[in-house]
Every structure is written in C-alpha cells, then in structure tokens.
Amino acid sequence: MTNPAAAELIARSNRLGADPKNTNYAGGNTSAKGTETDPVTGEPVELLWVKGSGGDLGTLTEPGLAVLRLDRMRALVDVYPGLDREDEMVAAFDYCLHGKGGAAPSIDTAMHGLVDAPHVDHLHPDSGIAIATAADGQELTTTIFGDKVVWVPWRRPGFQLGLDIAEIKEKNPQAVGCILGGHGITAWGDTSAEAEANSLWVIDTAAAYIAEHGRPEPFGPPLAGYAALPAAERRAKAAALAPTIRGLASHDRPMVGHFADHDVVLDFLASSEHPRLAGLGTSCPDHFLRTKVKPMVLDLPASASVEESLARLKELAVSYREDYQAYYDRHATPDSPAIRGADPLVVLVPGVGMFSFGKDKQTARVAGEFYTNAINVMRGAEGLSTYAPIDEAEKFRIEYWALEEAKLQRMAEPKPLATRIALVTGAAGGIGKATAKKLAAEGACVVIADLDLERAQAAAAEIGGPDVAIGVAADVSKEAAVQAMVDAAVLAFGGLDLVVNNAGLSLSKTLLETTEADWDLQHDVMAKGSFLVSKAAAKVLIEQEMGGDIVYISSKNSVFAGPNNIAYSATKADQAHQVRLLAAELGQYGVKVNGVNPDGVVAGSGIFASGWGANRAAVYGVEEKDLGKFYAQRTILKREVLPENIANAVFVLCGPEMTHTTGLHVPVDAGVAAAFLR
Structure with missing residues (x-):
C-alpha cells in the first residue's frame, strides 16, 4: 500500500507536470518525507520519496519514485569529499536506499534530502527560467518576490547545490523558494498542498511580472521578408x-x-x-x-x-x-x-x-x-x-x-528498426495492418495509409498512437493523393526509410466476364498505384541520402497461372517486374527493392471478405469458410498462410540481416511447387 506522503507526492507531481507552464516533459523533480515502519526492526524510520532519474512528473507513478532512508542520506554530509569529487556522491545514494529502493536516484536527490522541509519541488517553468537567465536576474528576483524567494548563483546540479539550498532555507526562514541562476526554481512547504501552492505562486508571480513589465517587442522589430508563409x-x-x-x-x-x-x-x-x-x-x-x-x-x-x-x-x-x-x-x-x-x-x-x-x-x-x-x-x-x-x-x-554519459549507457539497446520510418499502403486491415504492427514492434515509426481514413486512424491508435503510428487517407491510384500521403509521412516523422506497396483488390472473373473497367480498376490500384507510390517515395529516399527499402506485396499468382483471375494475376506480374526494374535503378542510391509472394491469405483479408473469397471458393468447389484450409492442403507444408507470415517476411527483407539483398521475391505460400521461382 502506498504511504500517504508518497501518494500525496504522486498526485502533486501529476498536477504540476500536466501543465507545461510549470515544467517541461521529464524535467524537474519533486519529493516528500514521511515515516514508515522498518520491517526488520519494527521501529519507525524516516524516508525520502523523490522522483527517480529520467521520470516525468505528469505521468509519475509509484515505481518511478526512489525511496531512501533520510538519516543515511543526510549522513553523507559527513563524508562529502568536496566540490571536485561531488559526483562520487551519486553512487553513495545506493547505500541509502530503503528496501529495493525503487527507481534510480537522480543527481538532484541531495537537494530534496538536505533541504529541511517535508515537501520540495524543483521545476523548470519558462517564467522562472526567464528570471534565472536575465543578466540582472538577482536584482529582478528581489524586485519581483521581495525576501520570499532567494537568488542562488548558477551551480551545476549535484551535492553542493543541495548543501547551498539547504543553507539558504535555514538562513531565510521567511522564504518559500529560490531562483536557481541559469536553471529553474525550487520551492518547499510543510505540507504537500503548501509546497504546490508555493511553486505555483513563484511561477505565476514571475509570469505576471513579465507580462506587465516586459517590452512589447522583446525579440526586436519584425524582419522584412521573414514573416510566416500562409x-x-x-x-x-x-x-x-x-x-x-x-x-x-x-x-x-x-x-x-x-x-x-x-x-x-x-x-x-x-x-x-x-x-x-x-x-x-x-x-x-x-x-x-x-x-x-x-x-x-x-x-x-x-x-x-x-x-x-x-x-x-x-x-x-x-x-x-x-x-x-x-x-x-x-x-x-x-x-x-x-x-x-x-x-x-x-x-x-x-x-x-x-x-x-x-x-x-x-x-x-x-x-x-x-x-x-x-x-x-x-x-x-x-x-x-x-x-x-x-x-x-x-x-x-x-x-x-x-x-549523463552513465545515464545514456544504461539505456536499453535499440530495436532492429529503431529510427526507421515506414509507410504501408492498404494498412487498415489484413496483411497491411499485420505488417504495420510488426514493423512498429521492431522499433519503426509507421504511417498507415488506406482509402478509409477512420479505419487507418483506428489502426494507428491500436498500434501505439502518434509517437509510433499515424493514419492517413490515400487513393494510391491518384498521383496527387499519393504525394499528399508522402508529404504527411515526412511532416509526421521527418522522412521515409521503408515503403510497403500493399494496397490491392481483386475481382475473381473469367476472361469473358472481365470488363475493361475491371481491368483498369485493378491495374490502377496495384500496377499504377505501386508505381506512383514508389516514385514519390524514391524522391524522398534519394534526397535523404540514407538508403532505404521498398517492398512489394505481390503474389504467387505473379508466376502461377490460376483460373478466373486474369486481371489480378496480370497486375501482380506487373508488380513483380517493377521490383526487378527498381532494384536495378535505385541500387545506386542504396535503396533495396524486394518482393513478397504470398499464397491466398484468407484470415483478416479485406479482399477475401469483399467477395473474392466466395468467388474463389466457388471456383474450387469448397465452402467459403473452408477456403483457408483448402489452400493449406494444396501446399507442401500443409499450413495456412496468415497475415503475420507476410509481415515477418517484410521485416526480414528490410531488417539488419538482409543488407545485401535486392531484386528478390520471397515466396510465403507454405510451398506451392507451381509457383517456385525459376
């Protein structure tokens, strides 16, 4: 059960961290002191709860707190070796932890432990830092706050700064906080509510003074020709x-x-x-x-x-x-x-x-x-x-x-596709969605493009939200729509690294039943669509000079002549040859172009659900619900091909182990001998 003091601290931290006027993301730290029963001695022990290293106040939870014995932490004063060796004190905090100690203590732990107040806030508000970075910040501090806030000259965060602020608090009993030169603010209180109120008073008082006394054009007059474009x-x-x-x-x-x-x-x-x-x-x-x-x-x-x-x-x-x-x-x-x-x-x-x-x-x-x-x-x-x-x-x-270097070294190893930006077309469901999920799981940022914007956005939210995935609407058969899709991708994540041409549809008809409109529709979406997407994406890849990957989701039908799908199979053959052509052309820019040839993927497929499945089932004389099993039985491995199998192949082609492969088509069909590549 959370200690009441720690619970108050978490609630206060979340309120302060939720408002950007109080502090920046992952910036600042807060603390509370309180008593618990030592499970070993049964005696009361005074503890310090303080936001741990790397955490964020707005989203702080109990695991994000470092928990230290206050008596041991304050006893470090007696062994402090001086300013030249103050960094050694961070390692000493580990010997002050209570139980497992929670999160790693931050460099500011000394400030919170040494200041003689039950609750302490250290924050980075814009208004407070404005005073802290003004050339006459010390004089402004007195003018704005009187003796309630004390100026602390710049000192790098650490044990000595904690000692300095503790001394200021002791010598200025009327003070509720201080301005840290070049840095931020620290405030305190006897209760959590008082500390929060004092922090907000410092922030709001500074902001009000700036608003009332600041020059009307602090950045100087407008610069001719530099105004914002429409x-x-x-x-x-x-x-x-x-x-x-x-x-x-x-x-x-x-x-x-x-x-x-x-x-x-x-x-x-x-x-x-x-x-x-x-x-x-x-x-x-x-x-x-x-x-x-x-x-x-x-x-x-x-x-x-x-x-x-x-x-x-x-x-x-x-x-x-x-x-x-x-x-x-x-x-x-x-x-x-x-x-x-x-x-x-x-x-x-x-x-x-x-x-x-x-x-x-x-x-x-x-x-x-x-x-x-x-x-x-x-x-x-x-x-x-x-x-x-x-x-x-x-x-x-x-x-x-x-x-800081040690903190960086503690960070987890990046995932295989970290820093890579992927664009997947036709990605609101089926193979496209499975591929987008796989790429995001391996560390990529993903743009989910689909005709249906609502479904694309829902898929993006499911995968991880705007810092991981976004959904955009795109008709890949229209050049302007494709360019808008690529523009959305580069504005969202900075550029592109990995493009998956997956958008598609199919109409299962005999040659005589296939109309010109049927032929044009399928070629517009898959043959022309893949061309338009690759063209717009390649421009980005070339300009970045960072290489990249283009992957086509083609089909075993690009090499296998099945019945009653002349338009679909012909356009898949077109896509298959685009792979070879673009691999030859884009290799000079470090761009790899490869393809995946699936067998019929029934599970989760929008194509099969829209009538194609019923038509193919009729062609083969099986129930539509059994079509996946039918496809599996005609393969060498007797396995049904699922969207995730295609996604895995895409990852392999663009992952760290396949850096020297381009122009390849990978069959993902559980073994269809008639579709073996020659």
Whole structure:
C-alpha cells in the first residue's frame, strides 16, 4: 500500500507536470518525507520519496519514485569529499536506499534530502527560467518576490547545490523558494498542498511580472521578408525541405524528425533579434541536453525558393558540424566522453517552422517542445533585461558530464528498426495492418495509409498512437493523393526509410466476364498505384541520402497461372517486374527493392471478405469458410498462410540481416511447387 506522503507526492507531481507552464516533459523533480515502519526492526524510520532519474512528473507513478532512508542520506554530509569529487556522491545514494529502493536516484536527490522541509519541488517553468537567465536576474528576483524567494548563483546540479539550498532555507526562514541562476526554481512547504501552492505562486508571480513589465517587442522589430508563409504554402515547403534536412541531421546516426509551425516559433523567426538569440543557445540543462547547445538557423527569408533553401542548408550543415567540433575540442579533457555527434538537433527555417530530431519520435517531439520553452524563456528575459544563459564551458560540463554519459549507457539497446520510418499502403486491415504492427514492434515509426481514413486512424491508435503510428487517407491510384500521403509521412516523422506497396483488390472473373473497367480498376490500384507510390517515395529516399527499402506485396499468382483471375494475376506480374526494374535503378542510391509472394491469405483479408473469397471458393468447389484450409492442403507444408507470415517476411527483407539483398521475391505460400521461382 502506498504511504500517504508518497501518494500525496504522486498526485502533486501529476498536477504540476500536466501543465507545461510549470515544467517541461521529464524535467524537474519533486519529493516528500514521511515515516514508515522498518520491517526488520519494527521501529519507525524516516524516508525520502523523490522522483527517480529520467521520470516525468505528469505521468509519475509509484515505481518511478526512489525511496531512501533520510538519516543515511543526510549522513553523507559527513563524508562529502568536496566540490571536485561531488559526483562520487551519486553512487553513495545506493547505500541509502530503503528496501529495493525503487527507481534510480537522480543527481538532484541531495537537494530534496538536505533541504529541511517535508515537501520540495524543483521545476523548470519558462517564467522562472526567464528570471534565472536575465543578466540582472538577482536584482529582478528581489524586485519581483521581495525576501520570499532567494537568488542562488548558477551551480551545476549535484551535492553542493543541495548543501547551498539547504543553507539558504535555514538562513531565510521567511522564504518559500529560490531562483536557481541559469536553471529553474525550487520551492518547499510543510505540507504537500503548501509546497504546490508555493511553486505555483513563484511561477505565476514571475509570469505576471513579465507580462506587465516586459517590452512589447522583446525579440526586436519584425524582419522584412521573414514573416510566416500562409499555412498551406509553408507546409508544402516544409515537406519539400524535410527529407534533405533529415539527411543532414542524420550524418552521424539516423534520426527521426518532428515538424512544428506554431506561432511561438514563427514569430521568433520573423523578428530581427532571432539570429543573435539563437546563437546564444539554451540555458536550462534540461533544454540543451535535448536540443544541443544551439540550433541551426537558415539565414534566408521566407520567400527563398526550395532550391535556394536546400543549397544553403547544406552549406550551413557543414559549418554547424565544424563549429560543434570546435566547441567540443575547446572544452574536452582527456577523461571526457567521446563526441556524440556534431549534427544539429533543431533546425529553424524562417517563414516555415522548426524541425527537431531524436532517436525516436517522442524524443524528436520533446526536443522541439524544449526549444519552444527556450524561446519563451528568451522572450521573458529579453522583455525585462538581456538574455544571458550560462556560459559555454558550463554547458559542456553538463552535456559531457560523466553522470549523463552513465545515464545514456544504461539505456536499453535499440530495436532492429529503431529510427526507421515506414509507410504501408492498404494498412487498415489484413496483411497491411499485420505488417504495420510488426514493423512498429521492431522499433519503426509507421504511417498507415488506406482509402478509409477512420479505419487507418483506428489502426494507428491500436498500434501505439502518434509517437509510433499515424493514419492517413490515400487513393494510391491518384498521383496527387499519393504525394499528399508522402508529404504527411515526412511532416509526421521527418522522412521515409521503408515503403510497403500493399494496397490491392481483386475481382475473381473469367476472361469473358472481365470488363475493361475491371481491368483498369485493378491495374490502377496495384500496377499504377505501386508505381506512383514508389516514385514519390524514391524522391524522398534519394534526397535523404540514407538508403532505404521498398517492398512489394505481390503474389504467387505473379508466376502461377490460376483460373478466373486474369486481371489480378496480370497486375501482380506487373508488380513483380517493377521490383526487378527498381532494384536495378535505385541500387545506386542504396535503396533495396524486394518482393513478397504470398499464397491466398484468407484470415483478416479485406479482399477475401469483399467477395473474392466466395468467388474463389466457388471456383474450387469448397465452402467459403473452408477456403483457408483448402489452400493449406494444396501446399507442401500443409499450413495456412496468415497475415503475420507476410509481415515477418517484410521485416526480414528490410531488417539488419538482409543488407545485401535486392531484386528478390520471397515466396510465403507454405510451398506451392507451381509457383517456385525459376
């Protein structure tokens, strides 16, 4: 059963973390102190519950809390070896854990344990960081809060900062919290409600002061030619730029992208001071750990053409990498972790918006949210004073901190398709849905395209929601619809890596019964549709310069002459030869093109459910419900082919073990000798 103090802490944390004005995702930490019975001695023991390393306040649950014995944690003061060795104290926290200890204690644990208050909140609100990063932040703190909030000069998070804040609390009994220079806020209270109220008072008081006293144009006057493009125009330009930008951001390692074009970003980029402020970088450690010390900014007006913008972005990427390498070289010591890559994580394009990148969609999205926080911080600081983030050397000490490196090393190994972005057509059900689920389970982000938008969106929600999968409507037989589908994919996830041509339908008719309309319909969807999808996708793959995969879901009927399906089998043969043609053409770009040849897949099939099954059953003289069993009995292995079998084959073709295979057709038919490839 959850201790009442811990239960109050979780509820408070969730409320604070649910509102972005209070803190950023996974930023800040909260704590509570209380008493439990020691199961060994039967005596009461005072405990500290504190949000563990890497957790998020808005979604915090009991397993996300670290639980420490307060007496042992505070006894660490007596063995503290000093500022030069304070990192050693993090390992010492493990000897203070109560029972199994819960989550791993974070670097801020000392702050919570040493401050003499039952409840403590450490948060990263935009309004508080604006004061913390203002050039005259100390004076502003006194002006805004009087003696209720105390200024703490910048100090890297750690044991010494905990000692400093504990001393401030002791010497200022009237204070309810403090502003941490360059960083954030800390507040406390005798009860959970009081701590929460004090935190919100600090946040809201700072915000109100900024709103009342801030300059009307904190980022300077508008910059001619840099205003936001109309919505449709800027999103079209964003889609045209996205593949190249993703490729530039993936020079060192593949990245997933996120695009944002909200007013906060567009207004910042339309202002005259944005180049100076962007160059100063972010300040709060949580911000620049996600965004790098500064973004890459396109220095062209919104009216610049796509071609001009792409050429300049490529030049800027070279400069950015050189600049980041120089930053690393200026500050690295012999024991610094190796450079983690010199690519930008945030790219700003005036008039268009912000592209942010990470190891997965959530990380990319959060990086963009953090830079939005940074813009809000700069607005507040510039409105009252001058934005003055912590200096470069301090940023490096945190970015390449041994403790941060250790946290990265503890992360789970990525899944085989991590960072890969897949587009599957006809994916709301059957083979397409099974394939989308398999690719997502192996780490890919997935775009589920289907004629039925509602079903596509439902499938995406089932697979994992917008950080994993999105649903889009697409008629693959229409070029404009295909381009819109691909644009949606690159705006959602930054680009494309893996395309599965699965959309299809079939009409089971004899030659004489097959009409011209029947022939055209099936060829439009499968032969022309696959061509249109491959063409639009290949443009993205080539621009990214990251290679990729195109997989066709063809059929055993592409090589096997079965009765009463002239149009279907002919178009499947067309798809089969597209595989060979595109494999030969796209190989120079590192793009592999392969196919899968299933036998009839009855289970979960939209094609079979729409009348094809009944027709094929009639052709073979069996009940429709027994069609899957009939197909199984005519195979060598006597096994029914299921959607999941096709999905597994797609994964193998585009997975890490098949990097040197292109132009191949893989039969997934349980063994149909007449369909053996020759």
